[in-house]
Amino acid sequence: MAIAFLSLVAAISYRRLTGGPRSFHAVSTAEFLAPGTESEKSLRSPSMVPLSLPSRRGVQCRVIGWYVGFFTVVVTLIALAAGSPERPELLQRLHDAGAEFTEVVVEKVGEVERHDPSRGKDFYAATVVVQLVPRTAAGAAVTATVRTDTPEPLAPGDKVTVLYAPSRPEIGAIAGDESRLGAFLRGDTMSPRGVWGYTGAWVIAIGFSVWGLWVRYGFRSFSRMREGDLAVRVRFMGTDHWRQGTANQRCLRLATSSSKAVHFLTYIAKREVPEGLEGQELWLCWDGRRGTGGHRFSPRRASAALVSDDGWVLHALIAVEEAEALVGEHVSIKAHAVTEANPSPVGAQASEAPEPPKRLFLWDPRSAWPRFVSAWALALSSLLFACGVALLSGDLSGTWRWLTGLGGVVVALALAHVLTMRESLLAFIAMNSGGGSCASEARGR
Structure with missing residues (x-):
């Protein structure tokens, strides 16, 4: 992003130093005549x-x-x-509290959705309540609601792998094992x-x-x-x-x-x-x-x-x-x-x-090209830079990230169309x- 920003600033500065924007015809004629004279x-x-x-x-x-x-x-x-x-908020809180993976017992199973096997391996998505800390004489059990994806429908008493913080189970949990959540837990x-x-x-x-x-x-x-x-x-x-x-x-x-x-x-x-x-x-x-x-x-x-x-x-x-x-x-x-x-x-x-x-x-x-690049190209470059900064900031999530990314791709295509002189x-x-x-x-x- 720093290179893109410096390139944009350099192009604008070059335009100003060479007398402002010019048409491609004027630049073409100048380049054609500059090295020689009539004599x-x-x-x-x-x-x-x-x-x-x-x-x-x-x-x-x-x-x-x-x-x-x-x-x-x-x-x-x-x-x-x-x-x-950056890590999602819940994952970040679990990481700060010393999260680890463990198998817990399913207490309740909510609505189960079976995904179409024609789109890949079929699996069942469900919202379940799991028991993080068993009930003891000193206090009630600590539970958490998680979203699971399993090859077979879950039932009460089954076990699933979750990520939670043993020292602070009240934070909650996330369903998944090392292969699914390990990269995000490490900050990747x-x-x-x-x-x-x-x-x-x-x-x-x-x-x-x-x-x-x-x-x-x-x-x-x-x-x-x-x-x-x-x-x-x-x-x-x-x-x-x-x-x-x-x-x-x-x-x-x-x-x-x-x-x-x-x-x-x-x-x-x-x-x-x-x-x-x-x-x-x-x-x-x-x-x-x-x-x-x-x-x-x-x-x-x-x-x-x-x-x-x-x-x-x-x-x-x-x-x-x-x-x-x-x-x-x-x-x-x-x-x-x-x-x-x-x-x-x-x-x-x-x-x-x-x-x-x-x-x-x-x-x-x-x-x-910096001498005849249009104002549209500079405006699209600025918009493309803004899309990149927004994606790097971490303020966007989910659908908004994808809309911003796809919008940036559309802007990049428009910029390529303008810069290549309508090729x-x-x-x-x-x-x-x-x-x-x-x-x-x-x-x-």
Whole structure:
């Protein structure tokens, strides 16, 4: 909670230091134009394909951070709602008085309820009166009313295990043995089974986060071109949508010299594209080996990057099917790439002065998310923080704890929806969990 609070304060402070909130379009344009000036444009020859690119590792770390953070918050809220930060009042009083487990005799049996065996092992719940201290010549017997769960109906004279304080039997008792009440008596907020269950759920969520990173960006940093990488010259045609089954993802529409359409899978809307970009010619570089194994679980998207002659680089993915359709138009990175050590393009005459390559920069406006995060996101973050504090305070119990925990989960989902710029989580899952081959089609412009 302290980390969450400090992160919220840091985001608000950063917004104020950078001049207040700004629209994503303004931030995107600023990030696009900041590294260069008009006098620096077109320093690269169009025939040059760089061997080195700005790494996408920062983007990958941010994505895995969002996934892990979201699932950690959700699992933690549910675990806090299921557990208890302190012992119940009666259990605390028994603990302070030196409670111990013992078998006592049942004196009276109240209403008995038989639970449906279709929901698990059937058992009988009953309210019974038990004798804690037998009647003696010095005084009357001390009894207590407890709630029991037993595999068979109880009858007067049966014995049950309860927790009570021999030195102060008037406090009362709680039905249950060491396996049921031992963890709570020791002050644990949750039983060992619950701890293992929620830990397992968190580990599964982390696995899903890693899978999400793999299908969205892959594990490769794509900072150094390899022998199997390919490239093709394309023209930027604007924003579009790429469809696969029921999924519908935003993308950038590109066209090759032969008018073949390629969809660059990145979450960028039309209003987020800087002016003057449409119609520009770019290099599209991609991993030529990814997804070509032909196996059932082979990735259906390949790591890709757009490289402009002005020096900016944008990382994302392209569909393997569309990449395979570019056979015959692509060029080999090994044959056409240049480096600072050998900046001359292939085929240059020895008498020609080599043209120095332009320093590349990463176009990643979402790295400046504190500058465009909305007031709604900050309000939801504050509400989420309040839900966590309420669950940790111990002032809530029973139904109110669950309502607060589930309310916190709903707030977390709303916050994720706002922070991801309206990217649909359901569409993402549908797009990456479908089997078979993917068929992409562009929606009419």
